[in-house]
Amino acid sequence: MTEPKRKQFGESHQAQREFALQVVQQLRGAGHQSLWAGGCVRDQLLGKRPKDYDVATSATPEQVAEVFGKRRTLAIGAAFGVMTVLGPRRAGQIEVATFRTDAGYSDGRRPDRVEYTDAQHDASRRDFTINGLFFDPIADEVIDYVGGQDDLAAGVVRAIGDPEARIEEDKLRMLRAVRFAATFGFELDPATAAAVAARAGQLTVVSAERIGAEAARMLTHASRARAVRTLSELGLLPATLPELHRLSQEALADRCAALDRLSEPGLPLALAACLPPTLGSPAGSKLCRRLKYTNDDAKQTDWLLDNRGAVAAARQLPWPRLQRVLASPGAGDVLALVEAESDEPSAEVAYCRERMARPPEEWNPPPLVDGRDLIAAGFQPGPEFGKLLEQIRDEQLEGRLGSKQAALDFAAAHYQH
Structure with missing residues (x-):
């Protein structure tokens, strides 16, 4: 991230934090209990900057609309007790959820109905203890009904209450457990891991879009290799990345090593690194279509698969053939891919970088027409x-x-x- 973007991000984060405090203050002023909830509390306690803020409250959706006005609220999730409150431009928007318990998950995804309750019961229906924390920003106090602070200190991802019941409620929690453990460098609680492994085959009831979103977050994070190894250990690869599940243990270890060597990859590069060198197009676009990624992601993934062989044999190729690869927008990614697939510095990549260091008119002249x-x-x-x-x-x-x-x-x- 460049310095101007970092500064802009910092300013917008501060604006959102201030807005989240104002939301709590306004709800309190109207006589409703309100607290920060979930990931923003977890991230603060880990010393990380929260990406967003959520507020939990005793106010019903109708009461939230009364406090902030209909012009500043969106009732998109009102059926589940969630209202969106619109803030100033830099602050964005904040979800305000009524304390609730969830009754029945017949589709293994969302509750059949919700019942409004208090903060303690609301915490008990959440997924993992590290996500079940509340914070009072006015009193500067953490409110912990589920042992989340102890698990944060111990580095453990543990389901709240009965892990089997939590997984039955929403099968996507299996992938979320893996992602949180990998992202934070935590261990999975043994009972939670056992519940995931026992139900791994049921992940197929989750929509491809939701599976794809979780997979993308894992693969573009620095912990991507650990996430893939954990998916494999728990039996989650067949429904997530079957291309990796079909590999031998040795080949899977090679893919994990390549993923580990990547530095801040975009999604197409990470997907290409998942697939062995024997695969070209349309393997990438098939993977992208299955997980509902964009056409651009599919096209770029296939391009990387089809051109990594050219870079791997760069010095043996006719220059015009290699030139077309190096002059393409994805040149940096294909060099990174080939580099990641070797445990030693690549002479072929070094040759390509030397060529690209020359004046652009020698190897990448401006297009004749657009x-x-x-x-x-x-x-x-x-x-x-x-x-x-x-x-x-x-x-x-x-x-x-x-x-x-x-x-x-x-x-x-x-x-x-």
Whole structure:
């Protein structure tokens, strides 16, 4: 993160924290108990900066709307006792949830109904003790009904109450347990781990979108390799990343080692590192479609798979072939991928970096035309527009096109619409 972005993030965090305090104060002023809840309390106690703040309160959704006004509240989650309160621009928005207990989880995802209650019973229906903490920002006091502070100090992820019951309520908690343990470097409580392992096959009832979101958070965090190993140990890989589950233990260890060597990867790079070098497209896009990732993620993952072989053999390739790879937007990622797949410095990657250190006009000249040039020349945008621009770029880098007019002539000869 650059210094200006870091400063901007710090300012927005401070604004959100102040707004979260104001929300508590306003609810208290209207006669309702209110506390900070969940992840923001956990993160503060771990010395981390919370990404957002949640408020729990004795006020019902209707009472929350009365306190803040209908123009500043969204009732999207009101059926589950959750209201969104809109703050100043920098502060964003805060979810305000009524203290509740959940009754029945027939779909293994969300409660069949909720009943309003007090803070202690609200804490008992949450997933893990480290997430079941409250904080009074006015009294500067932690309120702990579930032993969360002790588990934070011991570095343990433990289900609240009966772990089997907690997992039965929402099967996604199995992935969340793995993510929290990996992210914080904690151990899974043995009873919680046993409950997850016993129900791993039931993860398939969770939607692909929710599984994909948890997998993405694991794979883009520094603890990604540990997360994958834990998923494997608990039997969760078949429903999460079956491509890894099908590997031998030795091959899985290689993939984990590659993941471990990556530094702050985006999702496509992390996904490509999960897949062995024997796989190319469409393995990446199949994985992305299954987990409901974007088309851009799918396209970039496949591109990385298809081009890591070129970088791994860089010095043996004809320069125009390698040049097309190095001149692509994903060049940095494919170099990082090849580098991560070796436990020794890569001479091929070093060769590529030396080439890329030269003046750009030698290896990455500006494109001869772009989409605006084609439109100005009378071409109608269509599904083939992007492919045509890629073809023109390839011809340029191969040395067969050297001017804008030559590129437009090529387009006229090859455009299909």
